Amino acid sequence: MSKNIQKLTLHPDRLFSSDDKVIEVARKLYEKVKDLPIISPHGHTDPSWFADNNNFENAADLLIRPDHYVFRMLYSQGISLESLGIPQHGEKGDLAGSRQVDPQSIWQIFADNYHLFAGTPSGYWLDATFSNVFGFTDKLCNENATEYYNEINKQLATPEFKPHALMDRFNIELIATTEGALDQLPHHRKLKDSAFAKRVITSFRPDDVVDASREDFKQNVAKLAELTGEDTSDWHGYLAAIRQRRAYFKEHGRATATDHGHPTALTANLNEQQCQALLDKALAGTATETEQELFRGQLLTELAGMSIEDGLVMQIHPGAHRNHNQGLFERYGRDKGADIPSQTEYVNALKPLLAKYGNDPRLDIILFTLDETTYSRELAPLAGHYPSLKLGPAWWFHDSPAGMLRFRQQTTETAGFYNTVGFNDDTRAFLSIPARHDVARRVDCRYLAELVTNHQITLGEAHTLAYELTYGLVKQAYKL
Amino acid sequence: MSKNIQKLTLHPDRLFSSDDKVIEVARKLYEKVKDLPIISPHGHTDPSWFADNNNFENAADLLIRPDHYVFRMLYSQGISLESLGIPQHGEKGDLAGSRQVDPQSIWQIFADNYHLFAGTPSGYWLDATFSNVFGFTDKLCNENATEYYNEINKQLATPEFKPHALMDRFNIELIATTEGALDQLPHHRKLKDSAFAKRVITSFRPDDVVDASREDFKQNVAKLAELTGEDTSDWHGYLAAIRQRRAYFKEHGRATATDHGHPTALTANLNEQQCQALLDKALAGTATETEQELFRGQLLTELAGMSIEDGLVMQIHPGAHRNHNQGLFERYGRDKGADIPSQTEYVNALKPLLAKYGNDPRLDIILFTLDETTYSRELAPLAGHYPSLKLGPAWWFHDSPAGMLRFRQQTTETAGFYNTVGFNDDTRAFLSIPARHDVARRVDCRYLAELVTNHQITLGEAHTLAYELTYGLVKQAYKL
Amino acid sequence: MSKNIQKLTLHPDRLFSSDDKVIEVARKLYEKVKDLPIISPHGHTDPSWFADNNNFENAADLLIRPDHYVFRMLYSQGISLESLGIPQHGEKGDLAGSRQVDPQSIWQIFADNYHLFAGTPSGYWLDATFSNVFGFTDKLCNENATEYYNEINKQLATPEFKPHALMDRFNIELIATTEGALDQLPHHRKLKDSAFAKRVITSFRPDDVVDASREDFKQNVAKLAELTGEDTSDWHGYLAAIRQRRAYFKEHGRATATDHGHPTALTANLNEQQCQALLDKALAGTATETEQELFRGQLLTELAGMSIEDGLVMQIHPGAHRNHNQGLFERYGRDKGADIPSQTEYVNALKPLLAKYGNDPRLDIILFTLDETTYSRELAPLAGHYPSLKLGPAWWFHDSPAGMLRFRQQTTETAGFYNTVGFNDDTRAFLSIPARHDVARRVDCRYLAELVTNHQITLGEAHTLAYELTYGLVKQAYKL
Known part of the structure; x- marks a missing residue:
């Protein structure tokens, strides 16, 4: 029987391609970045792990x-x-x-x-x-x-397997978790005076209070009112309440970024009256799907305005059709592996937001996609023009060796490297974090090595870029 | 003059890439699969060839x-x-x-x-x-x-060039033809007691009786009534008639699969009254294009339900804009090389069918596409989740060395290999069948060899997978 | 400080990939095409440079x-x-x-x-x-x-840096500029009897008189009337005026082609009454966006008809969302780097034009795209069928090493090489023209070398094709 057992070995040159010339250059580049600290600016680990260290x-x-x-x-x-x-x-x-x-x-x-x-x-x-x-x-x-x-x-x-020990062993300099707008951040507050305060931060994800299609939207907005003392049935009060929560996340969770998981990238720029009317319908539960979409779109624009005020970097993760499997959703609820990407449009969708704020030097938006067709057609051209836009790394289904390679191959020629922001692991699987970052480093080194061996960039440029893609750009983009 | 004549040679390493390390592994893999019998589970050869052997x-x-x-x-x-x-x-x-x-x-x-x-x-x-x-x-x-x-x-x-001799020479273990719902399968019946009965089977393609946009739809449904004795103007009678034909195809044509060549992947889940109303309009010739589309979509769902009953595997081939060249169509008719792919959406389109039947362990649907953008965005995520869904191979315009490679590169990381079903030649060009299967084997071996040399899988895994992609998965997926 | 200065060297094998076998073949192919004259059949250099030679x-x-x-x-x-x-x-x-x-x-x-x-x-x-x-x-x-x-x-x-000297130094056999329909071509006329007459020609780009969304549309059409003596408020007069301008461009600018930069590829085939009504609204400034779009679409069909009459090759460049950055547009005007590609559909969009003229052997249309998803899905199948359609090279954001490679990889298997038209530099950056053509030659040689080393074509075929892609096809396609 045991003849079926295969050896588990990780080849030192894995993911560097099969081409010896590429491997040789990739090895040199990787050698210099493999031990750089891990920065994990976006993910879904449980903050209690770090607070309690069990x-x-x-x-x-x-x-x-x-x-x-x-x-x-x-x-x-x-x-x-x-x-x-x-x-x-x-x-x-x-x-x-x-x-x-x-x-x-x-x-x-x-x-x-x-x-x-x-x-x-x-x-x-x-x-x-x-x-x-x-x-x-x-x-x-x-x-x-x-x-x-x-x-x-x-x-x-x-x-040795307690979370703090693993943070050190994995060489994680910083990890950001993601919490909903109503979270009181008990775990991040608990860490406040510890040595881990600087290393474990939150991100502000307000989907629960801006997405009127959720079953719990009305309750969430009511809770938002409670937490902030604002009248969240009033458009201004509602925005003020969100502003308060952002400040709370900055203060108690050391947040430097927000995150927005919308079905589409739609943004809007409506007048106050229209906004109040949408809010009224959303709270009354009478908003149509189109109105819910418009409401989320308006909020993206509002949140961009708040980012200009408070400096939080904005991450937009659009394009997942959530809970596609209806039967499964009814029996098991959310997040059961049945989220399916769908076609995503950015050029028209982002126009209202960009028309209002896109040239503001204080705004930083990081765009993600599940639709790879937008890399070369929409995202690279947008990020290669607007000073407020940067491209997040290959996301979710595309967070993979071939997926990452396609990301670089299809964005670099138009957006360059400096309009990208390094790697996100975006995971709740804590133990896999080193492996995920290692994949990203290897694939980036391979991509750069291909450019070097194809004589498109010099080895010197490649070394600088490998460092930036691993460590430099992420710290800058997320203001860490 | 004859200096213009070039030698025709087929290099033993053709399609294995130019990289010696990849070639070496590909050769090893190919050596083990090149002589496996050909299974051709979907195609358009003429059954009379096999029945008459002329x-x-x-x-x-x-x-x-x-x-x-x-x-x-x-x-x-x-x-x-x-x-x-x-x-x-x-x-x-x-x-x-x-x-x-x-x-x-x-x-x-x-x-x-x-x-x-x-x-x-x-x-x-x-x-x-x-x-x-x-x-x-x-x-x-x-x-x-x-x-x-x-x-x-x-x-x-x-x-030596009679069809039966070629079947043997080509090492074709099984070939499936495709017949319309009204076909009485004379050629398959003729083969019934011959040695070729097991090797030549049909597939049930009911487009002629479910596509109300066809000029001959009404006649076809009338003929369906004649053949089955059902009242096909009644929704239940119409469905019962289709059920009968499926049984006929199983019995007389040894069918294990159905095939559906719809313009889109739309499915629907309407109530009986709506269904009857659509059928009425379709038969009266008053259905709008949207209603014709909805009718086809409803039928896909009905046919999935029938597959659960009778076990026929369902193949969906959507996305061809048929007879695009109007002038040519008017002069020459259908199938004159003027079918053009068009953008195809699956995530929303399949939802009604999947909501009803997608989790049923008895259902097997094989999805095809002419829109490569759906590989990584829609199809791999769907097949990587729903137990009823598998991915058919690169189809038609994409049944080509680079096309097949893109299929693997863009689906494997999300759907794995075991949610795919091996190769289809989908051809009426009988003499090219060995060449087509050989291309598929070579390209798969090359893809696997790249994973091996990139240290993503082991050589042992690659050997297992090469066998599965060539022979194992197709027999399982098509219940052969 | 000067240690930061890097050497600038252009490696002789640049862009040939890293694979020695590919490089060896690519070198042989490139050796034979690198010194062929440059044909630049579409671009935006300033004709005064060539007329005045300052x-x-x-x-x-x-x-x-x-x-x-x-x-x-x-x-x-x-x-x-x-x-x-x-x-x-x-x-x-x-x-x-x-x-x-x-x-x-x-x-x-x-x-x-x-x-x-x-x-x-x-x-x-x-x-x-x-x-x-x-x-x-x-x-x-x-x-x-x-x-x-x-x-x-x-x-x-x-x-040595005067334009004429550079034309010789760069080995530019012919360069086409692009002028609007109202241009009197003073620079091209000035060149008429010079040695450069044959080497500097114009192209007819009537966007200014067919795009009713432009601020200056009405004025332009008025000017068109002045120039031609036609009543441009009358549909027939309007078309006759455009016909006159085409003749003018042929006579005074030696034009062999027209160019159309539309937001989409939509074409239409309306009756006269509808056309007159659209023209009326367009001139009155009351046309909706949809009507403006339809008007442009109708014009594409009309212009195709004129091409059949006068033999001018038609280039269609659809899919740019012009001046996306509203703030920038208001302050700086057009062409400030804020044009963003958007999703582009061809199969339905071109159908009206193709239904009318697509099988006419006198018609030559060259299609471009900014949406790479259409290469394998729409454009290669269309060009691989319609005798009137050819594929322009990778355009704008995709005029890049990886972009060109994707173009070949995704079009060749369906459209072959002979339905493509060589390279366009499409630039106003005169000094970069040799570098741009050199990139195209290198990438094509690399692509062909990969096919050779993968044993898909012979070296002899590759030599023939390298010549065609560099020099033969462009002269034929643009009737030069």
Whole structure:
């Protein structure tokens, strides 16, 4: 049986292409950036990890159940979410509420199907984590699943695997979490006077109070009123309340950025009367889909104005069709791997915002996309012109070796390198963070090496650029 | 003169890239899959060939006149369809009806313009066919056209070139043809008790009875009533009639799949009353384009429901703007090389069907596209989530070396390999089938070899995957 | 300090990829085409340069201020247009009207920020121009800015840098400029009896008299009436006036082509009454945006009809959202680097025109795009079918090494090489013309070399094709 077990090795030249000339240059570039500290300016780790510094529980809870990249693939091949212990709606929302399923049996299913991840970034991140973080030397498979499970759990229980220790081991200089507008930031406040205060910051994500299509919108806006003492049924009061929360996030969470996960990139520039009317309808629950969209669009413009005032960098992540699988959504709720990208338009959508604020030197907007067709057609030309626009890295489904390469190949010639902002891991999978940043560094070095060997840039320029793409640009773009 | 004649040689490493490290791995992978039997689960060969086992007639009739890939290119360069013997509307529809043009003069025009095919898949398939099937060692050109023509005709007349002999020579384990819903499958029935019964099957393509935009829709539905004894003017009777035909295709044509060539991927989920109203209008010829579209969309959902009942795998081929060239259509009719892809949307379009049936473990849908932008944005995310969805291979204009490579590069990272279904040749050009499958095997081996040399998968994984992509996945996906 | 100065060298194998086998073949192909004369059939150089043959003024005026590729990048990084001497609206439109800013200070800003162009085609063209045209051996940087500036100005003042001398030095066999429909072509007429008459021709660009969304449309049409003596308020008179201007451009400007820069590729085929009604509204200033669009679309069809009559080749350049930056447009006017591509549809848009004229052997239309998604989906299939359609080269933002490669990779398999038309530089940056054509030749040779080393075409075919892509096809397509 054990002849089926394959060795797990991470080749030192992995992702550098197969071309020896490219590899040689990529190696030189990578050598200089591989040990630079990790800056993670956008992601979804749980701030309580850093505030409480408790050990993680077990392999399945840490690596499978919260990772929709992983369970979406298993689900696509006919493995039920029940068997993976994914809690259903009505069950307690947190994972701990759904302990009917033995974590070890979840792990076994995962191991039995590990071949599904061949050639995917998840497979790559997992292998790198197993090798680099836990020291495994055999690839995970059905035969060694138990061994893997026990070994991971054993290590997770040690002091070396507490979050603070891992922050140091992973060389994470800074990590930003993301919290909703109503969050009181207890974990970030707890960190306030600790050595980790500077290293763990939040980002302000107000989708819950600006997206009137949410079931809980009205409640959220009511809560916003409570928290701020503003009359949020009044357009001015509503904006003032949001302003207060931004200030709160800056003060108590050390936020330097906001984040906006809208279905589209639409922006609007309406007059006060129109805004009040939309707010009224949104709160009354009578807004049509188009009006909800317009309301979100107006808010993007308002939030850009606030960014000019308070200096928070604005991240726009449009284009996900959330919860596409209706049956699954009804049974399991949000974030169950059923978010599907859809075609996204930027040129007309952003025009109202840009017409109002696009030339203001105080404004910094970082644009993301799930629609790769916009790289060369819309995003690079926009970022290559407007001083307020920069391009975020390849996002989500495109946060992958080939995806990152396409990002550079399709944006660099028009936007250059200096209108981009380095890498985001955008993850809740804490243990995979080093692997993810390592992929980005390797792919960038490979891309630069190709330009060098094709005689498009010099090796000297490539060294400077490798540093900027890894460390320089992200600190500058996120004002860190 | 003869110094212009170039040698025709097929390099053993063709399509493996120029990189020696990649070539070396690709060779190893290819060595193990090159002789696996051909499974051709979707195509348009003529079932009478297999039922009657007669010799083919001549080179022009076999290789040029029925191949719209070939004559579209000639036409684009100003060569008239008349001169290629393409029958006009009103002439007998079958090729034999239009013998005004000497086949040899058609062949000469083709040979004179053979340089137009440099770098195209047609050129590649033709060269491979000339070399491997007929044994030519010089490239076709104006000077050797006659020699070629006579030699091909001579060989075509031999017993070794009868369809059954070629099935064996080509190592075709199974080939599926495609018939309309009203077809009585005489050729498949004739094969019933022969050794070829298992090797030649049909697919059920009901476009003629579900597409109300067709001139012959009303007649077709009337014929459907006749064949089944159902009242096809009643929504339930209409569906029951289609159900009967599916059963007929399973029984008499050994069908395991259906096929749907719709202009878009739209699906719908209407109530009975709405369905009856649409059917009424469709039959009365009063349905608007939007209603015709909605009707087709509703049918896709109904047909998915039937697939759950009877187990037929559903293939959806959307996105061709048929008969774009109006003048040509009026003079020559359908399928004259003037079908043009158009932008295709899947995420919203498929939602009604998926909301109803997408999580049913009994449903298998294979999605195709002519719009490559959907690979990474829509199709890979959908197939990487829904258990009912798989991705068909690069289709039609994209069934080409670079097209296939883009398919893998843009789908693998999100959907993996196991949500794909191997290769389809989708052709009526019988002699080119080995060449087409060979291209797919070579390109897949090359892609896998790149992953191996880039250290993203191991050689062992690559061997397993090469087998799956060539032989394993297609048998599983099409239930063969 | 001077240790920061990098050597400027142009590697002989640049842009040939890093693969030695590819490089070897690319070198052989390039060797045979590198010295072929330059044919520049579409561009925006100033015809007065060739008519008057005066020396250019200074480095900033020649290389920075008129080049929106250059100043858009600087602007995107927060450098104000004022500091670059870009004239504001109301100031005299020509560059000379805005001499508040010392050209040398503009040059210094440019040099200080030259690193922004790393990896961009502008960077590549500039380096090649500095090296090949001016003989610099160090890369431009903040330290040698003055030296560069003075040296360039010194050389610009010599007889060897007069336009005619440069035409010879650059081996430009023919260059086409582009003039609006109302232009009296004084410069082209001046050249009439000179040796340069055959080498400098115009193209007819009637956007100013067919685009009713322009502020000056009504005036332009009035001027059209004056020039031609036609009643341009009458549909027939209006068309007759345009016909006259085309004849004028043929006679006095030796035009062989027209050019159409429309927001979309829409065409229409309306009846006379509808046309007259649209013209009435357009002239009255009451046409809606949709009507203006329809009017432009109708004109494309009319202009195609005129091309059939007079033989002028039609170029369609759709898809730019002009003057996207509203604030900039208000202050600085048109063409300030704020044109952004937008999604462009061809299949439905061109159908009316193609239905009317698409099969006419006398019609030649060259299609361009800023939307790369249309290469494989729409444009290659259209050009691979319609005898009247050919594909223009990678345009504007995509006129770059990676952009050109994508063009070939995504069009060749469906359209072949013979439905393309060679290279256009499309530039007003006269000094960069050799560098731009050299990039195209290198990238084409590289692409062909990849096909050769991948055993898809023979070396003999590649040599033929390299010649065609460089010199043969452009002369044929533009009837030169």
